[in-house]
Amino acid sequence: MAGMCQLLRCGDLIHVIRVVCQKCKKNRKYGVFFVFALTTGISFGYFMSTHRLSDERIMRNKEITHLLEMLPVLSTTEESCGEIFSNNTEAIKRARNTIINESIDLLAITNNCQEFKGRRGYVTETISSVEEDFPLAYSILMYKDPEQVERLLRAIYRPHNIHCIHVDASSEERTNAIMLAISNCLDNVFLASKPINVQWGSFSVVDAELLCMKQLLQRSRKWKYLINLTGQEFPLKTNLDIVRILKVMNGSNMVSASTQPLDVTRWRSHLPAPGNVSLHKGSTHALLTRAFVQYLLYNKTAKDFARWLRKTNFPDESLVPSLNHSPQLQVPGAYTGVPKTGVDGYRFIARFKIWYRACNGKLVRNVCVFGVGDLPKMPRSHHLFANKFYFNLEPMTLRCLEELHYNKTREDITGAGFSRLNMTFYNNLPNIKRHIPSGLETSDEGRTRKTS
Ligand SMILES: *[C@@H]1O[C@H](CO)[C@@H](O)[C@H](O)[C@H]1NC(C)=O
Ligand SMILES: *[C@@H]1O[C@H](CO)[C@@H](O)[C@H](O)[C@H]1NC(C)=O
Ligand SMILES: *[C@@H]1O[C@H](CO)[C@@H](O)[C@H](O)[C@H]1NC(C)=O
Ligand SMILES: *[C@@H]1O[C@H](CO)[C@@H](O)[C@H](O)[C@H]1NC(C)=O
Ligand SMILES: *[C@@H]1O[C@H](CO)[C@@H](O)[C@H](O)[C@H]1NC(C)=O
Ligand SMILES: *[C@@H]1O[C@H](CO)[C@@H](O)[C@H](O)[C@H]1NC(C)=O
Ligand SMILES: *[C@@H]1O[C@H](CO)[C@@H](O)[C@H](O)[C@H]1NC(C)=O
Numbered sequence: 275m276a277g278m279c280q281l282l283r284c285g286d287l288i289h290v291i292r293v294v295c296q297k298c299k300k301n302r303k304y305g306v307f308f309v310f311a312l313t314t315g316i317s318f319g320y321f322m323s324t325h326r327l328s329d330e331r332i333m334r335n336k337e338i339t340h341l342l343e344m345l346p347v348l349s350t351t352e353e354s355c356g357e358i359f360s361n362n363t364e365a366i367k368r369a370r371n372t373i374i375n376e377s378i379d380l381l382a383i384t385n386n387c388q389e390f391k392g393r394r395g396y397v398t399e400t401i402s403s404v405e406e407d408f409p410l411a412y413s414i415l416m417y418k419d420p421e422q423v424e425r426l427l428r429a430i431y432r433p434h435n436i437h438c439i440h441v442d443a444s445s446e447e448r449t450n451a452i453m454l455a456i457s458n459c460l461d462n463v464f465l466a467s468k469p470i471n472v473q474w475g476s477f478s479v480v481d482a483e484l485l486c487m488k489q490l491l492q493r494s495r496k497w498k499y500l501i502n503l504t505g506q507e508f509p510l511k512t513n514l515d516i517v518r519i520l521k522v523m524n525g526s527n528m529v530s531a532s533t534q535p536l537d538v539t540r541w542r543s544h545l546p547a548p549g550n551v552s553l554h555k556g557s558t559h560a561l562l563t564r565a566f567v568q569y570l571l572y573n574k575t576a577k578d579f580a581r582w583l584r585k586t587n588f589p590d591e592s593l594v595p596s597l598n599h600s601p602q603l604q605v606p607g608a609y610t611g612v613p614k615t616g617v618d619g620y621r622f623i624a625r626f627k628i629w630y631r632a633c634n635g636k637l638v639r640n641v642c643v644f645g646v647g648d649l650p651k652m653p654r655s656h657h658l659f660a661n662k663f664y665f666n667l668e669p670m671t672l673r674c675l676e677e678l679h680y681n682k683t684r685e686d687i688t689g690a691g692f693s694r695l696n697m698t699f700y701n702n703l704p705n706i707k708r709h710i711p712s713g714l715e716t717s718d719e720g721r722t723r724k725t726s
């Protein structure tokens with residue numbers, strides 16, 4: 275009886291074979307037929323399973339090939355960007371003087387939108403469901419160099435994201451015409467209506483931002499985070515990287531601010547500020563949750579504070595940093611820890627930017643405009659975007675960053691991109707735990723369930 279139980283546990287098949295073998299001792303023909311039937315069955319099963327598998331593989335390979343074909347083909351030069359990124363002094367020296375003769379008549383090629391998207395290499399299809407399920411909104415403030423902005427747009431563009439371009443009211447007619455033509459070719463790219471004449475350092479910067487924010491909210495209910503850029507920036511991470519990092523941020527904003535209001539003269543003569551807001555000065559680069567953007571645009575406390583800031587100097591550096599560091603106001607996504615930008619404190623990942631220090635390009639108003647020699651610092655940086663670039667200053671700088679960017683996008687398509695980032699750094703950002711909820715949080719339970 276015990277032997278029989280064991281047999282059953284080993285599987286019905288062995289049991290059947292036993293029974294049959296007992297029978298074959300009595301009848302040989304019966305046994306031969308059984309062995310024949312068994313081998314045929316197994317072979318057929320094996321054939322079916324491998325056939326189906328390779329069918330799937332062929333489908334997947336076809337899809338990968340098709341997606342890879344979308345990406346831009348960059349003009350080749352003698353310079354090797356790989357060597358430049360690995361800090362080869364000779365390669366860097368050569369690349370500094372390289373002129374790239376690649377004139378694209380954007381007005382002409384946007385006459386045919388299909389051709390424009392194809393020839394320029396826009397990613398018009400979804401690469402991964404991770405990205406599709408986490409749509410982003412972008413605003414780009416610009417006033418010149420439409421060819422440079424188009425290359426930024428090409429790098430960040432995804433069919434499931436939404437992009438607002440604020441072309442300054444004082445821009446040349448040609449700039450406006452090119453950006454309008456581009457936006458007419460891409461459904462989810464639009465120009466801010468009623469653009470503003472932006473004066474840097476005045477409230478008009480904020481007005482332009484608010485304009486894009488409002489129109490982005492109206493046009494899409496889906497996006498989860500807003501990233502605001504200027505036309506002179508470029509991504510250091512692919513869309514997949516950015517989505518994976520923002521998901522880890524757990525519904526918090528990323529805004530830098532200093533602990534001490536360093537420049538009290540900016541607002542001293544107008545104190546007190548309304549609404550019990552704690553005044554802070556910070557960087558103008560931010561990653562903002564949708565709920566924060568809604569608060570900024572429509573909450574009375576935020577609107578009163580913004581109106582008061584109009585009287586002060588550099589309000590664009592005070593508005594978002596102050597609201598994001600006033601936990602008493604319960605602003606969605608706001609930081610509840612001590613605001614401090616530094617190595618061991620709050621880590622600001624929105625921008626790679628060099629102030630005052632060693633710059634291999636050119637310092638303009640104390641900010642480094644990057645040159646080829648700055649490239650080796652970028653691939654290992656934790657930052658999402660780099661600021662800033664001039665189209666005509668050492669053009670190989672942007673050209674090599676583009677090459678790196680599309681190499682990584684290629685990895686995203688084949689699936690290799692998922693293991694590129696060291697997520698440990700991002701998982702330990704202090705704002706992940708210390709913030710006011712904004713509705714995008716993943717419960718700890720949900721997080722383990724998803725990653726398992
Ligand atoms: C750039 O290339 C075009 C032809 O493609 C040529 O006519 C022009 O002279 C070149 N310009 C420079 C600066 O080399
Ligand atoms: C104003 O904010 C401070 C923290 O900065 C808080 O201690 C205080 O209770 C707030 N006052 C009111 C009236 O909310
Ligand atoms: C990003 O948006 C904030 C909030 O409106 C604004 O203060 C800042 O100037 C913007 N930054 C850029 C680069 O436009
Ligand atoms: C606006 O913000 C204030 C301060 O954060 C908050 O007390 C109030 O409930 C908000 N109003 C609305 C309508 O959400
Ligand atoms: C590149 O090399 C230079 C000198 O050859 C060195 O000063 C610099 O730190 C290096 N940069 C990186 C990112 O390794
Ligand atoms: C991009 O990929 C190509 C082909 O694998 C390689 O030759 C090139 O060095 C890569 N460029 C960079 C910047 O990594
Ligand atoms: C990932 O980053 C953490 C800290 O940011 C570091 O300790 C760890 O060694 C890194 N892992 C790899 C594989 O580079």
Ligand SMILES: *[C@@H]1O[C@H](CO)[C@@H](O)[C@H](O)[C@H]1NC(C)=O
Nearest residue numbers: 524706707709711715716718
């Ligand atoms: C995400 O934020 C929520 C609410 O602020 C918090 O309860 C949760 O622990 C956070 N998740 C992680 C992984 O820190």
